[in-house]
Amino acid sequence: MAQDFAGQTVIVTGAGKGIGRATTAMLAARGAAVVAIARTEADLSSLASATGCRTISADLLDSAAARAAMKEAGTADHLVNCAGTNVLESVIDMTEEGYEAVLGINLRAALICSQEFARARIAAGGGGSILNVTSIAGHRGFPNHLCYAASKAGLEGATRVLAKELGPHGIRVNAVAPGITLTELAAAAWSDPAKSEPMMVRTPMQRFCEVEDVASTIVMMISGDAAMVTGAVMPIDGGFLAV
Template sequence: MGKFTGKRALVTGAGAGIGRALAIKLSEMGAEVFALSKTAANLDSLKAECPSLTTVCVDLSDWTAAREAVKKLTPIHLLVNNAAAVILQPFLTATPESFDVQFNINVKALMNVSQVVAGDLIAQNQRGSIVNISSQAGQRAILDHTVYCSTKAAVDMMTKMMALELAPKGVRVNAVSPTVVMTAMGRIGWSDPAKAGPMLARIPQGRFAEVEDVVRAIVYLLSDESDMVNGHMLPVDGGFLAS
C-alpha cells in the first residue's frame, strides 16, 4: 500500500517541470492522479511515461471551462496548484497584458480550482490537503520580476486566508516557496553565470533547487505527517530567505 492509496490527487501545470515530476511521484505513491495542463503534447508524453494517471487538457485562464473540468474530477483529496505564468519585465515597462496573464493564472485560477475542490470536500464532509506553489519571489524583490513577485505575494496571503477559513472544515492549506529550480526551463533561464552568480551568492547552500527537492516538500505537506501544519509557507531555497 502506498502512502496515498485511496486518495484522488489533482496537479495543475502537470505537463512539465515540478508538476510533471510530482504527478508521477504521487502516482507511484498510490494516489489516483489527475494531471492538468493546457498543452496536449506534454500530457500525451506524460501519459506515455506514466499510464496509470489521467490527463486533463484545459486552459486555466478560462474561468468557466476550468471550473467545469475540475467539477468532473471531484472528489479531490489532494490538490497542488502548480500552474504558473512568468513574464519578466522591468517595473517601468510592465504591460497590462502581462499583468492580466500572470494574475489570471497564478492567483485567480488558483482560487477557482481550490473553490471547486474544497467546496466539494466540505459538502461531503471529507478531509483534504491543498498545496499552493509560491516562490521566494513572494517574499523578496527580484529584478525585472515586478508582476510575478506581486502574484506570489498574493498567493502567500491567499494561502493564509484559505487555511484560516477551510481548516475548521477539514481542509488544510499550505504553500511551498522554492528558489530557482533546475527544471529544463530553469537550466536554460539560469545558465548564464552573469545572471546565476548573484542569485547563487544569496543562497547559503550555494546551489539552486532540484525538482526532487521541491517534490519531497510538497509530498510532506500533502501527507498526514504534516497534520498540524496549516497556513505555512515552506521555503525550499537553501537559506535564501534567511540571508
C-alpha cells in the same frame, strides 16, 4: 506509512512540465490516483503513458475552463496548485496583457481551483488538503518580476485565508516557496554566471533546486506526516531567504 497515497486522489494543475510533472510522477509512484491538469495535450499524453494518471486539458487562464476542469476532475483528497507562468517586464514596461496572463494563471486560477476543490470536499464531509506553489519572488524584489511577485505574494496571503476558513472543515492549506528551480526553461535562463553567481553566493546549500527537491516537499506537506501544519509557507531555497 503516512506518505503512502494508495486509495487517495490528487489533482495537480500545471502537471505537464517542471515541478508539476515531477510531483505527479512522485505521487503516482506512492500509489495516488492523480488527475493531471495542463494546457498542452502532448505533455499530458506522455505523462499519462509514464505514470498512468488521468488527464484533463484546460487553459486555466480562462476562468470558465478552470471551473469546468475542476468539476470534470471530481472530488479529490488533495489539490496541488502548480500551474504558473511569468512575463518578464520591468515596472516601466508592464503591459496589461502581461499582467492579465500572470495574475490570471498564478493567482486567479489557483483561487478558482481551490474554491471548487473546497466545495466538493465539504460536500463529501471535509478533510484533505490544498498545496499552493508560490516563490521566493514573493519575498524578495527581483527585477522584471513585478506581476510575478505580486501574484505569488498574493497567493501566500490567500493561503492563510484559505487555511483559516477551511480549517473547521478539516481541510489543511499550505504553500511552498521554491527558489530558483532547474526546470528546462530556468536552466537556460540561469546558465549565465553573471546572473547565477549573485544568487548562489547567498545560498548556503550552494546549489539551486531540482524539481524533485520541490516535489518531495510538496508530497510531505500534503501527507499525514504534516497533519497539524496549515497556513504555513515553506521555503525550498537552500537557505536563501534565511541569510
